[in-house]
Each structure stands twice: as structure tokens, then as C-alpha cells.
Amino acid sequence: MSDAATPNPSDSSSLQLGPPKARPGPRGGPKNWVTMGLVLPGLLFFLVMFVWPIAQMLSHAVYSPEVQIALPRTVAAMADWDVTTPPSDAIADALILDLKNADRGDLASAARRLNYEQSGFRAALLKTAREVRRSDGAKGYQALLDADKDWADLARWRVLRSAGSAYTSYYLLTALDLEKRPDGSIGRVPGDRALFVTVILRTLWLSLVVTVICLFLAFPVSYTIASAKPGRQALLMLLILLPFWISLLVRSSAWVILLQDNGLVNTALLKLGIITEPVQLIFNRTGVYIGLVHVLLPFMVLPITNAMRAVPKDYVRAAFSMGASAPRALFQVYLPQIWPGVAAGSLLTFVICVGYYVTPLLIGGNQDQMLSYFIAFYTNQSVNWGLASALSAVLCAIMLLLMGLYALVPRRGGTTAGR
Amino acid sequence: MTSNIHVQFAGVSKSYDGRTLIVDDLNLEIEKGEFLTLLGPSGSGKSTCLMMLAGFEPLSGGDILVDQVSVGYLEPQKRNIGMVFQSYALFPHMSVADNIAFPLKARGRPKAEIREKVAGALGMIQMDHMKDRMPGQLSGGQQQRVALARALVFEPSLVLMDEPLGALDKQLREEMQYEIMHIQKRLGVTVVYVTHDQTEALTMSDRIAVFNGGRIQQLARPEVLYQNPQNAFVASFIGENNSVPGTVLSLKGSECRVRVGTDEIMAHPVGDIAESKPVALSLRPERVVLGSRAQAADNRFDAVVTEVIFHGDHQRVVLDVLGQSGFVVKVPNSAGFEPPEVGKAVSVGWTIKDCHALAPIGGSTA
Numbered sequence: 001m002s003d004a005a006t007p008n009p010s011d012s013s014s015l016q017l018g019p020p021k022a023r024p025g026p027r028g029g030p031k032n033w034v035t036m037g038l039v040l041p042g043l044l045f046f047l048v049m050f051v052w053p054i055a056q057m058l059s060h061a062v063y064s065p066e067v068q069i070a071l072p073r074t075v076a077a078m079a080d081w082d083v084t085t086p087p088s089d090a091i092a093d094a095l096i097l098d099l100k101n102a103d104r105g106d107l108a109s110a111a112r113r114l115n116y117e118q119s120g121f122r123a124a125l126l127k128t129a130r131e132v133r134r135s136d137g138a139k140g141y142q143a144l145l146d147a148d149k150d151w152a153d154l155a156r157w158r159v160l161r162s163a164g165s166a167y168t169s170y171y172l173l174t175a176l177d178l179e180k181r182p183d184g185s186i187g188r189v190p191g192d193r194a195l196f197v198t199v200i201l202r203t204l205w206l207s208l209v210v211t212v213i214c215l216f217l218a219f220p221v222s223y224t225i226a227s228a229k230p231g232r233q234a235l236l237m238l239l240i241l242l243p244f245w246i247s248l249l250v251r252s253s254a255w256v257i258l259l260q261d262n263g264l265v266n267t268a269l270l271k272l273g274i275i276t277e278p279v280q281l282i283f284n285r286t287g288v289y290i291g292l293v294h295v296l297l298p299f300m301v302l303p304i305t306n307a308m309r310a311v312p313k314d315y316v317r318a319a320f321s322m323g324a325s326a327p328r329a330l331f332q333v334y335l336p337q338i339w340p341g342v343a344a345g346s347l348l349t350f351v352i353c354v355g356y357y358v359t360p361l362l363i364g365g366n367q368d369q370m371l372s373y374f375i376a377f378y379t380n381q382s383v384n385w386g387l388a389s390a391l392s393a394v395l396c397a398i399m400l401l402l403m404g405l406y407a408l409v410p411r412r413g414g415t416t417a418g419r
Numbered sequence: 420m421t422s423n424i425h426v427q428f429a430g431v432s433k434s435y436d437g438r439t440l441i442v443d444d445l446n447l448e449i450e451k452g453e454f455l456t457l458l459g460p461s462g463s464g465k466s467t468c469l470m471m472l473a474g475f476e477p478l479s480g481g482d483i484l485v486d487q488v489s490v491g492y493l494e495p496q497k498r499n500i501g502m503v504f505q506s507y508a509l510f511p512h513m514s515v516a517d518n519i520a521f522p523l524k525a526r527g528r529p530k531a532e533i534r535e536k537v538a539g540a541l542g543m544i545q546m547d548h549m550k551d552r553m554p555g556q557l558s559g560g561q562q563q564r565v566a567l568a569r570a571l572v573f574e575p576s577l578v579l580m581d582e583p584l585g586a587l588d589k590q591l592r593e594e595m596q597y598e599i600m601h602i603q604k605r606l607g608v609t610v611v612y613v614t615h616d617q618t619e620a621l622t623m624s625d626r627i628a629v630f631n632g633g634r635i636q637q638l639a640r641p642e643v644l645y646q647n648p649q650n651a652f653v654a655s656f657i658g659e660n661n662s663v664p665g666t667v668l669s670l671k672g673s674e675c676r677v678r679v680g681t682d683e684i685m686a687h688p689v690g691d692i693a694e695s696k697p698v699a700l701s702l703r704p705e706r707v708v709l710g711s712r713a714q715a716a717d718n719r720f721d722a723v724v725t726e727v728i729f730h731g732d733h734q735r736v737v738l739d740v741l742g743q744s745g746f747v748v749k750v751p752n753s754a755g756f757e758p759p760e761v762g763k764a765v766s767v768g769w770t771i772k773d774c775h776a777l778a779p780i781g782g783s784t785a
Binding site for chain 1: 473474475494495496497498499500501502504505506508510511512521522525526569570573579
């Protein structure tokens with residue numbers, strides 16, 4: 001009879017739903033402690049396993065007490081040395097006494113530290129130590145000159161004096177291709193010794209190029225995913241995430257097989273007659289770009305897809321209905337909506353790329369290594385932790401700067417009108 | 420009256436999968452300055468029609484003419500049609516004023532003109548003081564007004580509205596209904612309005628096209644639609660309705676005899692009705708009378724009262740009659756009328772012309 005499924009006037013009063021009841025106010029008191037208790041383990045883990053080691057590592061960039069530990073009396077005695085006249089016998093005696101008493105390991109560390117600033121210092125110091133230990137009665141400046149005549153060089157004493165401080169700017173300056181001149185001013189190192197600024201710029205440029213390539217590649221991919229039907233969306237997302245299940249080493253090495261001179265790509269191009277001799281695709285910049293874009297693309301696709309999914313179809317439709325051209329609808333309506341996703345994706349890609357190590361190592365040439373390669377080199381190979389830390393600090397500073405810039409990006413938009 | 424037709428759907432059809440027709444051979448003419456509502460349940464094809472007119476859905480067949488010019492295959496941005504979306508689609512990164520200025524900027528109008536027209540539009544919706552607010556800071560009703568102003572500011576002669584009041588609460592919805600009507604009459608624009616709310620459609624429209632299954636079931640003025648539904652679907656969809664299935668015994672002129680169970684009812688045949696075919700008898704609850712008032716009625720039956728509900732200005736009396744339960748009668752609370760008691764027998768009656776014999780829903784229209 002009366003059709004219950006269709007709306008009718010007498011029932012329309014049931015549509016008058018009031019605004020939803022406000023939720024109870026913020027919880028206070030004991031519940032805060034429960035929250036804290038739940039957060040605490042994670043926070044402690046974060047502090048102990050993450051913050052502390054990094055702080056410890058970064059401290060090596062400026063904290064370098066090796067000389068002070070090995071040669072404490074010398075450092076104390078040199079405090080009031082006037083730098084321009086040959087050191088007094090008292091200073092020389094202090095050094096001799098230190099060399100006699102120093103622990104071998106400490107002395108070796110100090111010698112290595114001094115050698116960074118003046119090559120040959122290490123050999124000279126260890127030789128002098130041997131000499132003064134052999135002859136019991138050695139005393140005074142002359143005794144040092146007898147052991148190694150280069151102690152007459154005041155520059156060596158100045159290095160010793162400046163390295164005597166527990167804190168040094170040496171590593172950070174080196175990481176930026178700078179040095180402290182004898183007169184105390186800071187200047188650039190000669191071209192043949194300059195290395196790191198080039199590497200830093202190369203790292204930033206490479207990351208920028210990779211980010212831009214990823215951005216352009218991610219856009220159509222994200223749009224396809226965001227506008228697909230839910231079922232297909234899940235499948236496409238799975239395909240995007242699939243590479244994460246495969247070891248990074250495998251993925252990077254696979255490019256070697258594909259891109260080498262007699263690899264799949266070159267063979268195919270040769271067979272098709274597009275090229276007459278193999279193109280160098282690997283162990284150069286091209287290879288690094290290919291490898292990095294491949295690895296980092298998901299980090300760009302995911303945030304942009306999310307942002308695109310949140311934009312209702314109606315916005316672009318509304319723009320069109322009001323007579324907007326396609327570019328106007330894109331740049332003034334669509335892009336501002338997905339801007340946070342683009343910014344997040346770009347930052348994520350860039351930041352991860354700047355710190356990348358494995359892929360350039362495996363498929364890059366000598367001229368394609370990024371900053372992290374040198375950090376690894378100074379940590380593992382040359383065991384110059386001070387410089388490794390300084391380079392890490394520079395990398396961190398760049399990251400923090402970028403994060404700061406990202407924080408300044410205006411958060412446009414806000415809540416959307418309808419559902 | 421050669422060019423009084425503003426919009427014409429000519430044999431328009433739409434299918435997403437090539438098999439099922441969402442819109443089936445639609446022919447519809449909309450007059451200049453008319454407020455035409457496409458009314459129907461969800462999935463009836465009404466929104467699809469609007470989207471095809473706006474240019475967001477391609478046509479599968481037929482054509483759409485605006486001012487006698489084919490626009491069926493024109494890009495939406497070239498159609499010069501204003502549109503109000505159900506979600507309002509206000510750009511969240513632009514202020515109210517920038518939102519309203521958008522269509523003017525898209526048309527490359529001079530700055531002075533844009534400023535003037537935006538000010539005018541803000542005045543029309545009485546929101547001058549909120550021009551610098553962002554859409555997220557506005558209430559639903561205010562957002563609705565801005566969306567309306569934005570769709571009208573470039574002075575289109577045709578404005579489409581896709582359930583624009585669906586997200587508002589009842590009181591605000593009624594206010595906005597009148598406001599939209601007044602603005603429409605003042606500007607003289609043609610409005611094509613989509614809703615599934617029949618009260619809204621009856622209140623606002625000059626004409627209503629009732630949609631079901633991709634076809635227009637009836638196109639008429641609201642009062643005609645209500646008083647003289649063309650088929651059982653329209654009768655049940657518009658207003659409250661008692662539907663009684665029966666079989667036509669005989670048919671002559673404007674009267675027919677219909678068998679319902681063991682009873683016979685005299686009814687007013689509408690549309691494709693034939694002898695010995697099933698029909699649905701449609702009776703408005705307010706057109707049925709009870710007790711002594713039923714004595715003079717053309718059709719009169721004995722019923723049992725099962726429920727009486729007080730509704731202020733009227734009472735709802737639910738009856739068992741003609742072998743069915745749930746038959747609803749609305750009895751006005753007029754002076755001196757005693758409502759029947761539950762469980763008591765009562766006479767129920769109605770006139771022939773208030774009882775429409777319609778082709779049943781889903782039944783063959785043979």
C-alpha cells in the first residue's frame with residue numbers, strides 16, 4: 001500500500017537531524033600519564049638508539065682531543081707561546097717528557113691527527129719519540145732538533161699548538177674546502193686539494209635532477225592510479241610497492257645486467273639498428289640517473305597519489321563550467337589542491353637521494369659518487385672519523401635547511417566545502 | 420513562438436558499458452526562463468542528464484541543443500552554462516571574492532568590471548562582509564550562497580543545479596529554496612535543477628520531469644503531477660499514496676470498473692489501461708473520507724481501524740480495507756469531527772475522479 005521506500009511529506013520531519021553532538025572535551029589528569037607511559041618506550045628507544053649515536057658521531061666533527069690526551073704537558077706549556085719565535089726549552093722539555101710517557105695507542109692517534117694538517121708530521125713525531133726514549137738525558141730544544149731537524153720549522157709547532165685544543169674547526173673547514181691560514185684567516189684551499197665542494201654540489205645537482213625526473217614521471221602515474229576504480233587502484237598500488245620487497249642491492253645490480261655494453265638494452269638497440277655500437281649506459285651519470293629514479297620513484301608517487309585522491313572531481317568540473325581553459329583549471333585549481341603532496345613527495349625524494357650510497361656505488365663511475373660515498377670512505381677505509389663526521393654534519397645542515405624551507409611553504413587550502 | 424525553447428534534448432541516450440542504458444532516448448524541451456526540475460530516485464538518470472548538458476559526460480546518442488545550436492559535443496568550458504554542485508566545489512585555496520571572480524577572470528574581463536560584478540554578486544547573496552573569508556570558514560548555507568553567486572556572476576542564461584541543497588538542514592534548505600526561486604525569477608535565467616526531494620521539486624519548479632529507469636515518466640507542472648499522475652511510479656514517488664492492485668473489468672470513457680479481490684471499484688483510467696489487464700489504483704490519503712461523509716461517495720467500503728496517529732493539523736488513520744492492511748487516510752482536524760477508534764469498523768469512501776487507475780510499476784504498458 002503506502003510505499004514506504006519513497007519519501008513522503010509527512011515523514012520529511014525525520015530528515016531534520018540536528019548537528020552531531022560535540023564530543024566530550026579533551027581528557028585531562030590521569031589519562032595523560034597513561035598516554036605518557038605508552039609513548040615513553042618509543043621515546044627512550046628513539047633517544048638511545050637514534051639521537052645519542054648520531055650526536056656522538058657528529059661531535060667528532062669538532063671534538064678532537066687526541067693531541068691533548070697524548071701530549072698534555074706540551075699543550076699546557078704552549079699556551080703562552082708567542083708563535084713567532086722558536087719555542088723555549090721548557091716547551092721542548094714538556095714535549096720530550098710527553099713523548100716518553102705517552103701510551104703508544106694515544107700517540108699514534110695524535111700523530112695521525114697531526115698528519116692531516118701537515119703531511120710528514122706523523123713520521124717525524126714517531127721518529128722523535130723513538131729517539132727521545134732511547135737517550136735518557138735528552139733535554140731542551142736542541143735535543144728535538146737532533147732527533148729531527150724539521151723541528152726548526154715554526155709551522156710545525158703552530159700545527160701542534162692549534163691541534164692541542166680539544167675542539168677544532170679543521171674538519172668542518174676541510175669538508176667545505178677551506179683552511180685556516182697561518183695568519184689565522186680562513187680561505188679556500190688550492191684547487192688541487194679542493195674536493196668536497198664539488199662533491200656537495202654534485203650531490204645536490206644529482207638529487208635535484210633525479211627529483212625533477214621523478215616528479216614528471218610520477219604525475220601521470222599518480223593521476224592514473226588516483227582516477228582508477230578502487231579495485232584497480234589497489235592493484236596499481238601493489239605494483240608501485242612491489243620493488244620495496246626486493247633487496248635494494250638486487251635491484252641496483254639488475255641494472256648492471258640490463259645496461260652494460262653487451263647487456264639487454266644495448267643488444268636490443270643494436271639488433272634494431274638504432275645504434276651501431278654499444279652506448280655507455282652504466283658506470284656513468286646516465287646509469288646513476290636511471291638507477292636512482294628507479295629506486296626513488298615510489299617515494300614521489302605515493303604522496304602525490306594520495307593528494308590527488310583527496311581532490312574531488314567537482315573542482316575541475318566547476319572550473320570548466322565557469323569557462324576556465326585546461327591550463328587555467330590545471331594551474332589555478334588542480335595543482336594548488338595537490339601542492340602539499342607534490343611538496344612532500346619532492347622533499348622526500350630529494351632528501352633520500354642526497355643521502356643515497358648503494359646505487360651510485362654499484363652503477364656509477366668515479367665522477368658520479370655522492371657525499372655519502374666519501375663519508376663511508378672516511379669512516380671505513382681511511383678511518384678519519386673527524387672528516388667523516390664533518391661531512392655528515394654538512395649533509396645534515398643541508399637537510400635541515402631544506403626542511404626549514406619546506407616548513408615555510410604556505411599550507412594552502414584547508415578543509416574542503418562538501419563531502 | 421519559434422525561439423522560446425532554450426534547451427532541447429533530442430533523442431539523447433547514455434550508456435557506460437554499451438549495454439545498459441542509463442538514459443534512454445530522452446526528448447525534452449526547456450523553455451526560456453523556466454525552472455525545470457529533474458526529479459527521480461538515485462540511479463534514475465537525472466544527474467547523468469544534467470552532466471551531459473553541462474558537458475561532463477559524453478553523449479552515447481542524440482544531441483543537445485541550446486538556443487537551437489548543437490552543444491552536445493562541445494567542451495564544457497565553451498558552453499557558457501553556470502553550474503552549482505552538490506558539494507559546492509568552492510575552491511578551498513581561494514577567498515570568497517576570488518571564487519566569485521574566477522569565471523570572470525577565466526573570460527579575461529577587465530579588472531574594473533570584475534571588481535564591480537563581484538561586488539554586485541556579493542550584494543545579491545548579502546555576503547559583502549565575508550568576501551575575504553576562505554570557504555572552509557563558512558557555514559553550509561553561506562557556502563551554498565557563494566556557489567550560487569559564482570554560477571551566476573558571469574551572467575549565463577542557463578544555470579544547472581545538482582542537488583544544491585542536499586547538504587543543508589531542513590530549515591536552511593527551505594530558506595534557500597525561496598532565495599534561489601526569487602533570484603531565478605529576478606534574473607530571468609533558465610534553471611535546470613536536479614533533486615530527489617519531491618517536496619523541494621514541488622515547491623520550486625515551474626515544471627517537473629519525473630525520471631525513472633532512464634526515462635521521463637511524466638513532465639508536468641507540480642500541481643498536475645500531484646493531482647493527475649500518469650502512472651503508478653509517479654503516483655507513488657510524488658506525495659503519499661495508497662496503491663491498490665487490481666484488474667480492469669470494463670473500460671468506457673473516463674470511467675472503468677476494477678476488480679480488487681472480491682470487490683469492484685469505479686476508477687478514473689489514466690494512460691495505457693486495457694480490459695482484463697492489471698492496474699494499480701492510486702488514492703491520495705487526503706482524498707479519502709470516513710464515516711458519515713463516506714455515505715455520498717462513489718466508492719464505499721467497510722474498513723477496520725488499526726491505528727490512529729495525531730499529527731497536529733490532521734490525524735493519520737490506518738485501516739484494513741479491501742483485503743489489505745496499511746491503507747492510510749488523512750483526516751483534517753476540522754471542527755466537530757470525531758476520529759474513529761482503533762478496532763472499530765468504519766465506512767470509507769472516495770469519488771471516481773480521485774481514484775486513478777494507472778499502469779502498474781514495472782508492468783507491461785501494453
